Amino acid sequence: MKLTEEEKQIAVETSRKVSELFDPGKGNLIPILQRVQGELGYVPPEAMEVVAGYLDLPPVEVYGVVTFYNQFRTTPPGKHQVKVCMGTACHVKGGHIILDSWERRLGIKVGETTEDREYSLERVACVGCCTLAPVTLYDEEVIPKITPTKVDGLLFSHQLADKQQKEGNAGEK
């Protein structure tokens, strides 16, 4: 996925602003990266270089940390993020079938973002809602006891809502 010049510039500016909120000690590397990701939604190489410069570290060290931890992503996320829980309880109750359903419906593999950048799909180890297994996180919302049919329904209702919102906005203009 290629970034536009504008996106790159925003990444550089944001990571500079975020870095300066912290003392330049190595212990702050992960908190800075978390904040950058919080603002941008991802940590592109351009941002890593700025952070590395601020903390006086080689960029490869920052790259190592970003790619080590599951929380960080290096490409822009979709407007909606779908995270499928793959914990033990969810697995026993068919979590992999749910992941298959999302992959098939969105037409992407886990870790990817759809072409129109509407959806990205991830797997998470456990969200701690094991009693409601299997679960999927749709943005921040926990969807309990999900089934393949529910995946279809959910996607349909969200797409419908988005469409109505867009039309509503267009109408206001």
Next chain:
Amino acid sequence: MENLIDKCCDKCTHAPATPCKDYIKCRKEGPICHQDETCKQKRQDFLAAINLSEGSANLQVLICAGTGCASSGSGKLVKKLEDELAANGLADQVQIKITGCHGFCEQGPLMIVEPRKTFYTRVEEEDVAEIVSSDLVKGEVVERLLFKDPNTGEAAKTYETVPFYARQKRLVLHNCGHINPEALSDYIVKDGYAGFSRALFELTPDQVVDEVKTSGLRGRGGGGFPTGMKWGFVRQAQGDKKYVVCNADEGDPGAFMDRSVLEGDPHAVLEGMMTCGYAVGADEGYIYVRAEYPLAIQRLKIAIAQAEECGIIGDNIMNSGFNFHLKIKAGAGAFVCGEETALLTSIEGNRGMPRVRPPFPANSGLWAKPTCLNNVETFANVPQILRNGGSWYASMGTEKSKGTKIFALTGKVNNTGLVEVPMGISMREIIFDIGGGIQGGKKFKAVQIGGPSGGCLPDELLDRPVDYDSLISVGAMMGSGGLVVMDETTCMVDVARFFLTFTQSESCGKCTPCREGTTRMLEILTRICNGEGKMEDIDTLERLGRVVKNTALCGLGQTCPNPILSTLRYFKDEYIAHIQDKHCPAGNCAALLTFRIDPEKCKGCGKCLKSCPAGAITGEKKMPHVIDVAKCIKCGSCLMGCKFEAIQKV
């Protein structure tokens, strides 16, 4: 005075800058420094309002706002209840209290009416009006929302009579679901910080260490190392600066007790950490929490801010001369960071890779300073040990495992949720008495304990007492306490493969046995699940598992073969069936399955046709349908929907 934690009048001089040693005691029994009946009365009124006595005219409605109930919709209930109370003119008599997790998430959203202890389950927005008009106004319980025993159909009037709770011993969880986790006053009413005050003013640091040693408390994060002994090591370690670190990086898939404690009773963890700081001589603490637990992080932030504001955390705490400061570090999603040295490396801003031990963190931990590292549940036990004494704690449990343990009971069991039981109880009691048996009347096959580090136990081992040592002797381990129950439809080879998929992707790559060993073992397991295994694979797995167990650098690697070795030990016949007969006895491994429709039983209702996400089912209305095997993705949607049991897995 607007809150229990406020001063009663101007005679009270307590503030963080001018601290008073009686602060905690004074909140419940005060005023202590002066005699004033009005001040005393004000305090007692606040206490009575928080801790309702039986038969009180005032009521409290507790609404669970833990992650489980919140995702089942408890947030909407609060607003609705406020409106209904106002409409019925009850706003003054009935107080709404937002609480942490009650543990019975399966039945959520949960609502409790205190002091009557009425326990409502699966409460929906539409039910709120009825609860208000019959229960709160007229005192008539809404029968249909009570918990009903799935076996006897009997309704439980109070939460104490719900079988799920009746057989537990909730020590660490005693506040969870019963106090407002965002109110320090609630915690103090329940004797919070009394243990810490006792440590500060009545005991020397060495006596605190001895008290914890007497209690017999062992690390609840999995390893089971004696906590008192660890504190003693850090106390004796030489260093101008020492740290206390709380491991809240609860990464075991299937375990969520730490999350619930942090969300439901955050001050208990802070109190445990500060007591530890006093005992070992540390003045700074870190809590390393998973970033996936945003609510826990938020509750901790609130708790720390409140404690700082009251001078319970800070410099010269309650005029004792003891200083303590706490910081939160959000983890970034790496399972290996649950390993103590990896966690410390991560706080320092590096990739979370474990270090070679020795030196142990007790001597050289965070930034090479002596560090005392315990997990959430361990710290949450400490306040009660200090409050009631080590020998009181040691009276519970077995000879070598004292106290209670929280388990996260999930999988194919009727009552799922958090369960706290005394050490030494049998697994059968947990699963069948508290858990209410297997869902859908199916047959129990195994229980997986301890997550990716643990093992699977078959039916014949269920009567053994559960404690650290007995679990290790049967090839499992306590781990953090995840219990995933499996029935006859769970494939044990697939379970082993699931855990290896997890450990393989979470292996940090530093040491060869773990990095290469997990990859090879996963390859073999995948092959077996796909029906391409060979008989010698079984020997290879056993040999490889032993080598990784003996040679890997850290706990993750040393325990990752356990799921394989324990399933090979108790369920070898399933491996053989996959290899020799190309058959998955549990009907789970997709590559070895075909779905078909029995034309005799199919009524042609079309339900499966509509539910099939792959469009693999065809058929005319009222005529038997057919599955196109080439298109079928084996998801089981059709099977779940069919009312006539016409769909078969072969």
